[in-house]
Amino acid sequence: MYSAFGAPRIYNAPLTSKLTEKQRKKLCDLLGNLELSLLYKASVHGYQASAFHQRCDRQGPTLLVAYNRSGYIFGGYTSVEYAQSGQPITDNHAFLFSVHNGGAPVGIRVKSGHYARYDDAGGPNFGQQLYFCYSNHPLVKIEYNHEAFNFSPFSLYGNDTWLSECEVYKVAKRSTLSEPQVSAEKPWRNVLWTAERRAELMEMIRNYKPLMKSVSRVRILMIGPVGAGKSSFFNSINSIFTGHVTSKAISGSVGTSLTTQFRTYPVKDGREGKLLPFVLCDTMGLEEQSGAGLDIEDISSILQGHIPDRYKFNPTTPFKPDEQKSSRPVSLQEKIHCVVYVIDATKISLMSDKLQEKLASIRRKVNSLGISQIVLMTKVDEACPLVEEDLQSLYVSSYIKTKVQEVSSRLGVPVSCVLPVKNYSQELELELNCDVLLLSALQQMLNFADDYLDDADQMEDNIYI
Structure with a gap:
């Protein structure tokens, strides 16, 4: 037998997880099924760094789960394997989490531009800021000279630095045999996955005419966190009507917004075709920190038609309209007629309180203007292995259904207004199933824009009565 702080005490003891099934499910939801x-x-193995590395090196993505006497369960995820490389690790998928008193896990993503951890022979660390099994002891320690993650010791682990246990889990795609995600019941939404349905949707969109004659093309505003897929949605719709995969709008997966301007994207029906009756408006991504990402005041200016195409956002200074231009009334044609919140299905459970409050503030403003709102839930294939294997499994996936319900609850919108889609990202050819989902979502946006225009028309009629 060995010291509790030294080498392994019991080599042959079976490994039994300290997590309850309910806690395990909550953490798996954070990770995306x-x-x-x-x-x-x-x-069992000891708190030594050497014991940790012996068991955890070269194992792929891992989740560290620590426990303390105050009832906190906390730790972190890294998608980059441990290898004792002696190098700082960039990992945009890394996050910390904390659970207390049976509540929902709180996720804290690594800040953009910061290293997620240092890959040395020592104990596990996150951002060279938070150290577990510090100095081969059951302790957690914070170094305050690094700020890769934004948290307080009290909120993360109740300021109780003594660990009662520390576990590391290998994170892998769920086996479809171990826990089926497909219900034997009928789909919870009905979709016709046929070429005829795709052609029908394209024809409906081509022939769409806004309810009010003063509006030639409805304007649809895309709002969402950095990397959620706003620009990719435009690229995907443009690809369908162009007939091949395109990448007109800048898109990617870096930690900060690639969109720095307000862009209005009309779509042509074919390369030389006429303009279709809608415009997709792209914005800078939302970020949780103040002074970063799109400012809420700028969103208000966009909604009311004040911000011109190609205006470059300044996160620290909201848009100020020209006094002469702002004195003239803005036409209904220039205003936003439908707002679409774009949310990454793999990061719903990681949405911070600050970001959720930003979205709530935006929703309150949009509601006050009477503008229709929809949620586009992207990356459904990355969230559920069954959907990745076959997109037609989308509406029989119980996991995707729970994600739709979670988005509905977090954003305060009806479940019927949450539309799961898969954007084109790495594909070289168009795919029928992707097209049907994307076109169905666009058709619903046009329907919602009509609802707004119908209300605006009635208000106009009341003025002249």
Whole structure:
């Protein structure tokens, strides 16, 4: 037998997870329908860094779960494997989490431009800021000279630095055999996955005419966090009507917004075709920090038609309209007729309180203007392995259904207004199933824009009565 702080005390003891099934499910929801297998348990293998590396190196993505006497369960995820490389690690998928008193996990993503951890021979660390099993002891320690993650010791682990246990889990895609995600019941939404349906939707969109003659093309505003897929949605719609995959709008997956301007994107029916009756408006991504990402005051100016195409956003200074231009009334044609919130299905459970409050503030403003609102839930294939294998499994996936319900609850919109889609990202050819989902979502946006225009028409009629 060995010291509790030294080498392993019991080599042959079976590894039993300290997580309850309910806690495990909550953490798996944070990760996006992935499963956990226990690699390392400090009470069995010891708190030494060498014991940790012996069990956890070269194992792929891992989740560290620590426990303390105050009832906190906390830790972090890294998608980059441990290898003792002696290098700082960039990992945009890394996050910290905390659960207390049976509540929902709180996720804290790594800040853009910061390293997620340092890959040395020592104990596990996150951002060279938060150290677990510090100095081969059951302790957690913070270094305050690094700020890769934004948290307080009290909120993360109740300021209780003594660990009662520390576990590391290998994170892998869930086996479709181990826990089926497809219900034997009928689909919870009906979709015709046929070429005829795609052609029908394209024809409906081509022939659409806004309810009011003063509006030639409805304007649809895309709002969402950095990397959620706003620009990719425009590229996907443009691809369908162009007939091949295009990338007109800048898109990507870096930590900060690639869109720095307000852009209005009309779509042509074919390369030389006429303009279709809608414009997709793209914005800078939302970020949780103040003074970063799109400013809420700028959104208000966009909604009311004040911000011109190609205006470059300044996160620290909201848009100020020219006094002469702002004195003239803005036409209904220039205003936004439908707002679409774009949310990444793999990061719903990681949405911070600050970002959720920003979205709530935007929704209140949009509601006050009577503008119709929809949620586009992207990356459904990355969230659910069954959907990745076959997109037609989307509306029989119980996991995707729970994500739709979670988005509905977090954003305060009806479930019927949450539309799951898959944008074109790495494909070289158009795919029927993608097209049907994307076109169905666009058709619903046009319907919602009509609802807004119908209300505006009635208000105009009342003025002249």
